[in-house]
Amino acid sequence: MENQNIYTLGIESSCDDTSASILLNDKVLSNVTSSQDIHKIYGGVVPELASREHQKLITSVVNEAIIRAGINKGELNTVAFTRGPGLLGSLLVGTSFAKSLSIGLNIPLIEVNHMQAHILSIFIKNNGKAPCFPFLALTVSGGHTQLVIVKDYFKMEEIGSTLDDAVGEAFDKSGKTIGLEYPSGPIIDRLSKDGDPNAFTFTKPKVEGLNFSFSGLKTGFMNFIKKESSKNKNFIKDNLNNICASIQNTIVEILIDKLNDAVKTTGIKEIVICGGVSANSELRKKMNDLSVSNKWNVYFPKIEYCTDNAAMIGIVGYLKYKNREISDLSCSSTSRYKI
Numbered sequence: 001m002e003n004q005n006i007y008t009l010g011i012e013s014s015c016d017d018t019s020a021s022i023l024l025n026d027k028v029l030s031n032v033t034s035s036q037d038i039h040k041i042y043g044g045v046v047p048e049l050a051s052r053e054h055q056k057l058i059t060s061v062v063n064e065a066i067i068r069a070g071i072n073k074g075e076l077n078t079v080a081f082t083r084g085p086g087l088l089g090s091l092l093v094g095t096s097f098a099k100s101l102s103i104g105l106n107i108p109l110i111e112v113n114h115m116q117a118h119i120l121s122i123f124i125k126n127n128g129k130a131p132c133f134p135f136l137a138l139t140v141s142g143g144h145t146q147l148v149i150v151k152d153y154f155k156m157e158e159i160g161s162t163l164d165d166a167v168g169e170a171f172d173k174s175g176k177t178i179g180l181e182y183p184s185g186p187i188i189d190r191l192s193k194d195g196d197p198n199a200f201t202f203t204k205p206k207v208e209g210l211n212f213s214f215s216g217l218k219t220g221f222m223n224f225i226k227k228e229s230s231k232n233k234n235f236i237k238d239n240l241n242n243i244c245a246s247i248q249n250t251i252v253e254i255l256i257d258k259l260n261d262a263v264k265t266t267g268i269k270e271i272v273i274c275g276g277v278s279a280n281s282e283l284r285k286k287m288n289d290l291s292v293s294n295k296w297n298v299y300f301p302k303i304e305y306c307t308d309n310a311a312m313i314g315i316v317g318y319l320k321y322k323n324r325e326i327s328d329l330s331c332s333s334t335s336r337y338k339i
């Protein structure tokens with residue numbers, strides 16, 4: 001098995017990205033993602049529309065991934081899909097498609113936990129140096145904020161998580177308050193580059209242990225914008241870069257404070273940061289600085305493997321295939337799925 005060439009098809013459809021990827025062992029040959037622009041006009045993902053879009057897109061996205069990889073579908077050894085967590089209607093589309101392919105091509109079906117995939121995306125060959133076990137993972141996305149001890153590929157222990165909103169929501173809802181498009185995280189990141197991170201200060205939450213909370217920050221930010229806009233109706237326009245840099249700075253500080261606590265509690269200095277928000281340039285910069293000053297080993301997946309993508313599903317598929325962890329055709333999608 002070790003020397004064998006394994007072609008894995010990964011399929012991701014847990015939220016609003018329809019994605020397919022082909023891996024040769026742990027190396028990505030293609031990674032095709034179609035993001036659903038339809039949600040922008042609603043300022044957030046509309047589940048009913050998301051599942052319909054997945055149905056429209058999935059065939060062409062999978063086909064394109066196979067073409068770009070330069071293989072034919074008969075060469076695939078296995079098909080891996082996101083079983084959960086996520087939006088049920090969206091998950092059902094990817095799950096059913098993967099099952100059909102598994103039957104049609106007579107290849108094993110492998111279920112993947114989306115949050116484990118964000119973490120294990122660090123083992124995609126194209127990323128460079130991989131971390132050693134045990135490591136700490138901070139998973140920061142639109143739906144989750146978790147601190148996890150990763151003892152081995154599939155031995156993970158959650159040691160902290162958000163009590164309310166996810167960190168991606170803190171970015172997206174703050175963006176909505178100041179009139180930015182969904183998803184606002186990348187826009188706030190871009191606008192912050194020309195802003196002063198200390199222009200405005202926001203109260204950080206006080207949360208016990210290694211848990212997070214972002215809903216108070218969201219409300220505080222909304223109240224601040226409302227108050228300032230009542231004094232100056234052009235407040236947002238006049239201060240857009242400073243507002244973005246300041247809220248981004250606060251969010252990044254909250255994450256890093258907890259990470260510091262987690263390192264102190266566990267004694268683990270091997271750190272992986274993953275999930276959509278790990279694409280944030282300020283978080284990357286601060287963590288790279290800390291890796292020097294605190295002697296931490298910090299790892300980020302490449303940007304294209306941070307936000308939702310099927311390459312991360314493919315790498316988990318490959319790792320499970322090697323372990324012969326094959327799923328039953330009767331397995332079903334699940335919106336909640338513990339890590």
Ligand code: KG4
Binds near residue numbers: 140144167
């Ligand atoms: O992992 P992901 O693609 O989907 C979920 O599983 O939720 O994460 C999406 C989240 C969104 O909230 C988006 O605003 C945020 O990641 N995001 C960012 C950046 N790129 C994506 N947040 C801050 N800075 C970025 N550069």
Ligand code: ZN
Binds near residue numbers: 118141276
């Ligand atoms: Zn995700």
